[in-house]
Amino acid sequence: MKVIDLRSDTVTLPTQEMLDSIMNAELGDDVSREDPTVNILERMAAEKFGKEAALLVPSGTAGNLIAVMTHCRHGDEMICEAEAHIYYYEVGSMSAVAGVIPRLIKGTRGTFSAEQLDATYRGKELHFPNTSLLAIENTHNRAGGTCWRPAQVEQVARFAHDHGMKVHIDGARIFNACVALKADPREFAKHVDSVSFCLSKGLSCPVGSVMVGDKEFIDRARKNRKMLGGGMRQAGIIAAPGIVAMTSMIDRLEEDHQNAKRLALALQRECALSIDMETVQTNIVVADVSPQPSMDFLAKAKNSGILASSFGKHQVRFVTHRGITDEDIDEVVERLKRP
C-alpha cells in the first residue's frame, strides 16, 4: 500500500535539478562571504522582496529568532498572534534566548486589525517593557494556511511604526500567500522591516531559510547568526537548490492549493469532517474530527497508509505539497471513508 504523507510540506524531497545544482555549485567560505552561490541566492532574495540585503539561515526557526534578537533588546516586548508559530512552536526561544516577552493578540483566521493592535498595545510607561516588535505570520500555519493581504499588513505596520515598533513577517510560506493572492512579495515586504521565508517547505529544498531587510539590519542579523552557530562555511550546497526553488518552484504551489481545496471539500462531503472552508486558502487543511480524539483518528488513518498531524485534541492538519498528486487526493478520501 502506498503511503500518502500529508503531515507537512517539509517532507518534500529535492528535485533532480536541485541535486544537480548541488553537485555543480561553486563553493567558498560563506562566513567570509566567499561562497559565490550563497551570494547569488541572497542577491536574488533581496531583489525579489525589494529589500537591500538578505541572509541565508539554517531554518525558519533560526530566521525568526535572529529577527527577534536583531530587532529587540533583552527585556523588550513583542506583539504577535496568540497561535503564531514564533510563539507556539519555537521552544520559547524569543524569551529563552532573545530575552523578549510576548504579548498576544487573538486573531481571526490568523490575522488581526490595526484596531486590535491598538487595543493590545500598552503604550510607553515606566512599569511596562519597551514594545519594540510586531511579528505577523503569512501564511498563518495554525489558522490553516490563511493569508494576510498586503492592505492588512500595511494597516498594522503603519500603527506599529507610528508607535516605535519594527515589523517582522514570519513568511515561512509567504510564496503560498503570493500565489493565492496573486501578489508580488514586494507588496508585503515594502510595509515591513524584515521577512523570513523557508526554502525547505513547499519549495522542496532539503534545508534552509532566507531573511531579507535593509543592509544595516542584515549586517547585525549576520552577527547574531554567527553568535548562534549559524555561520555555515560552504553553504552553497544549501543555496544552490534555493536558487532553483526561487526560479522554478513558486508558480507550481497553485497545484498544492487546488489539491488542498479538493481534499477539504471531499473530506467534508464524504468523510463528514468539519472544516472551515474560509481557512482553506493555500496548501493546509485543518479538520475537526470530533467527537474522536485526533490521536485516534490519526492512528486509524495511519493503518490505511495516510499520514497527517495532530493540531489539537480534535483537530487534524493535512498539508498538500509536490509529493501529492491529484490521484493521491482521491485515494486519501477513499481510504478515510472506509468504516
Ligand SMILES: Cc1ncc(COP(=O)(O)O)c(C=O)c1O
Ligand atoms: C509559520 C512557520 N514559521 C516558522 C516555521 C519554522 O520553520 P523550520 O521548521 O524551518 O524551523 C514553520 C515550520 O513549520 C512555520 O510553519
